[in-house]
Amino acid sequence: MQNARLTRDDVARAALRILDELGLPDLTMRRLAAELNVRPSALYWHFPNKQTLLADLADRIVTRRHPAESASGWDGRLRAEAFVLRDALLAYRDSAEIVSSSLALGLGENPAHARLRQALDSSPFDAESADRAATTMLHFLLGHVSLEQQRLQYDSLGARSGEPVTLESHEGDFRFGVDILIAGLRDRASADSPAPS
Amino acid sequence: MQNARLTRDDVARAALRILDELGLPDLTMRRLAAELNVRPSALYWHFPNKQTLLADLADRIVTRRHPAESASGWDGRLRAEAFVLRDALLAYRDSAEIVSSSLALGLGENPAHARLRQALDSSPFDAESADRAATTMLHFLLGHVSLEQQRLQYDSLGARSGEPVTLESHEGDFRFGVDILIAGLRDRASADSPAPS
DNA sequence: ACCTGAACACCGTTCAAGT
């Protein structure tokens, strides 16, 4: 049972395992070290601190699924990207919270934003508006999935008042938000480009 | 210098003071107790735990400013409510994060959601759509202000790459999102009610 | 009713020293 040398990758992957087995609150440096048969201080050779590790996880979670290519038009692509991102987030417990806080800390360019932004490259919006549109979508998306994941955990834990809150209802809520946003963007696009007045 | 008996209200108000003087990370039960010249365990007579205290703060922050009445139409009211909520949040440091996590924990009906929802009472949407619309707006709003507050703190702390990020640019981003959302809702409202096809 | 004292069971992080 000799331990092979640890790589940065080993650490991140073990962290992801703990994350969706036990959830974010139980993803402590000490727990992670124990999982890797190593003393906690060893982790600080591979990552300068916990925040950096979490940012790395956020990247891995978001990058896992690749962009949807088939959709047509900037609106179709933006919509497809939003759904793919939601799927990617739903694959790991508490992922939305991790991505949100990494976004807030602003460590590097956020890949989730970059992908939504890219879908808008073929749109009639100027760079500033495209950025804002991507940000608006991202905020809605993270807020929605964050809440969805918390509800799932609460429900599985038993105690919840009233309705069971089905998966379909969550997807319906999500579709509603995405559709509203895209309809609003289409409206602005047609107001901006053909009639500068 | 005799200490008068502590009330629940005293605790909450001291917490709010610490919050916008030092920020959420420094709002610990031990620091709060010290501020009130009391031992940490004393706080647990007034609040069962820290989460409940934070939920109480979230309520106070959101309820501080009262709803805008003057706007006309459900869209005008929704827009006004969104701007008032943003103002209320900007009045306290890290408030968006507190409101978000209280929302996630789902302690009681969220007052922020209730106010956005109320603005939609006069809209043509059915109850489910109105709920979804309010939720969508809330997610965007909290995500936006959360990021805005983090950026403000980062900038004031010095180290930041590139642009200074002005207050106006944040307000522009916010207006953009709100306008897109409302345009999308108007679009759906006119598609739903007059032409069922 | 309201609070203290003292403990329990934890955290993230640093850093000299080992191999």
Next chain:
DNA sequence: ACCTGAACACCGTTCAAGT
């Protein structure tokens, strides 16, 4: 280069006991 040992400076929470 990679890790241990040991410490530092903290957390939230509980609960018997005091007043």
